[in-house]
Amino acid sequence: MTPAQQLEQTLHREIPMAQAMGIRAESYDGNRLCLAAPLAPNINHKCTAFGGSLYALAVLCGWGLLHLKLEEAGLHRHIVIQHADIDYLLPVAEDMQAECSVDEAALGRFMATLQKHGRARLALEVVIGRNNQPAVRFSGRYVVHN
Amino acid sequence: MTPAQQLEQTLHREIPMAQAMGIRAESYDGNRLCLAAPLAPNINHKCTAFGGSLYALAVLCGWGLLHLKLEEAGLHRHIVIQHADIDYLLPVAEDMQAECSVDEAALGRFMATLQKHGRARLALEVVIGRNNQPAVRFSGRYVVHN
Numbered sequence: 001m002t003p004a005q006q007l008e009q010t011l012h013r014e015i016p017m018a019q020a021m022g023i024r025a026e027s028y029d030g031n032r033l034c035l036a037a038p039l040a041p042n043i044n045h046k047c048t049a050f051g052g053s054l055y056a057l058a059v060l061c062g063w064g065l066l067h068l069k070l071e072e073a074g075l076h077r078h079i080v081i082q083h084a085d086i087d088y089l090l091p092v093a094e095d096m097q098a099e100c101s102v103d104e105a106a107l108g109r110f111m112a113t114l115q116k117h118g119r120a121r122l123a124l125e126v127v128i129g130r131n132n133q134p135a136v137r138f139s140g141r142y143v144v145h146n
Numbered sequence: 147m148t149p150a151q152q153l154e155q156t157l158h159r160e161i162p163m164a165q166a167m168g169i170r171a172e173s174y175d176g177n178r179l180c181l182a183a184p185l186a187p188n189i190n191h192k193c194t195a196f197g198g199s200l201y202a203l204a205v206l207c208g209w210g211l212l213h214l215k216l217e218e219a220g221l222h223r224h225i226v227i228q229h230a231d232i233d234y235l236l237p238v239a240e241d242m243q244a245e246c247s248v249d250e251a252a253l254g255r256f257m258a259t260l261q262k263h264g265r266a267r268l269a270l271e272v273v274i275g276r277n278n279q280p281a282v283r284f285s286g287r288y289v290v291h292n
Contacts (some may be wrong), residue, residue, distance in 0.1 A: 017199055021209040045160035051227040052205050053163055056198025074249035081197040085231035 003071070004028040007064050009048075018060060021053055025064065032101040033065040039095050048091040052114055054128055060139035061098040062124035065143055069107060075114070081142045082121070090135040092128060100126045110144075119145040149217070150174040153210050164206060167199055171210065178247040181209040185241050194237040200274055201232055204284035207244040208270035212288055215253060221260070228267070229287045236281040238274060244284075246272045256290075265291040 002011075008025040011018040022041050026034040035057055042053035059081055066079050106122065113120035121143050128136035147155075154171040159162040168187050172180040181203055190201035205227055212225050252268065259266035267289050274282035 010191075016187050017163075017166070017194050017196050019185070021165070041162050041166070043162060045156075046224065049163050050163055050202075051230075052161075052198070052202025055201045055205070055230075056196075059198050059201070078192065081234055083231070084197075084201075085229070087229050088227055091226075113216050140214075142163060 002028070003068055004033070007033075007068060011060060011064065012065070015060070017056060021056060023057065023060060026097070028068060028119075031104075032099060033068065034097060034099050035061045035064060036095060036097045039093070042096065046091070048093045049096050051088060052097065053091065054088070054136050055084075055138065057096055057098045058086065058126040058128060058136065059140055060140070061100045061126045062140045062142060065100045065102055065124065066122060066144065069102060070144065071084060073111060077114070077144045077146060080143045080145075081140055082143045085139050087137045088135075089137065090130050090133065092130055092135050094130070096128055098124060098126050098128045098136075100124055114144055119143065148174070149214055150179070151180075156213070157210065158205060161206070164188060168237045169203065169206060172213060172243070174211075174240060177250075178245060179207060179214065181207045181210060181244045183241070188242065192237070194239045195242050200234070200238065200242060200282050201230075201284065203242055203244045204232065204272040204274060204282065205230060205286055207246045207272045208275060208284070208286045208288060211246045211248055211270065212268060212290065215248060216290065219257060222238060223260070223290045223292060226289045226291075227286055228289045231285055233283045234281075235277065235283065236276050238276055238281050240276070242274055244272050244274045244282075246270055260290055265289065 004025040044050040150171040190196040
């Protein structure tokens with residue numbers, strides 16, 4: 001089973017809303033994670049993706065990427081979202097795809113702080129696109145602790 | 147049927163995720179709307195409320211209050227969330243309760259702009275509490291247009 005498949009199982013097992021949303025972990029190449037979800041269960045009254053579903057997909061994309069990086073480092077830690085902001089730039093009227101990549105230098109500083117203090121914060125950006133244009137920009141600050 | 151009950155029906159009919167989350171419109175007094183949701187369908191791996199569910203409840207609380215104020219004014223308009231930020235202050239390990247009230251002066255300016263230009267923005271704050279302390283603070287900017 002690939003790390004992406006393991007992550008998808010974890011999300012579905014531990015977060016009922018991830019299952020209700022039909023979230024899939026599409027790909028992970030060691031740096032970039034792509035999560036997707038079908039429009040149907042996440043639709044709103046305007047036949048576009050519900051803003052709450054777009055947020056939930058984005059927050060889980062950042063969470064998932066950090067979870068994978070910690071697993072690779074052999075660290076099993078709590079990951080908590082502390083703050084986020086989100087801009088809705090375009091309506092999304094098809095299946096949703098979220099992407100998050102990690103800056104290796106920022107990740108290195110984060111891991112060093114975590115090893116030293118048992119607690120560290122990392123900011124992650126997630127984009128949900130529509131025809132190669134950003135439709136949603138999400139920025140989340142995650143806290144990891146022992 | 148009370149306005150709160152009508153709003154709950156609208157949310158469940160038009161947004162499948164509101165139904166999956168079990169959202170209830172608890173009360174509305176003409177100024178303050180309270181939406182609630184049970185913990186079970188919205189739980190995470192730490193047995194507290196999933197951050198995406200807390201956000202979705204908050205964004206719908208602001209949306210619902212604006213929807214009710216527009217209905218009272220006889221206006222049937224599109225309401226779109228444009229930007230939001232959210233702070234997670236405390237974990238929520240019980241059923242979630244979100245509250246949003248509207249500042250009458252800001253609402254008056256918003257309604258005047260909407261009448262004049264056919265489009266207006268309103269910022270709304272939503273708080274999800276835990277034992278009378280704020281656990282989540284949400285701030286959303288909503289756009290209404292014809």
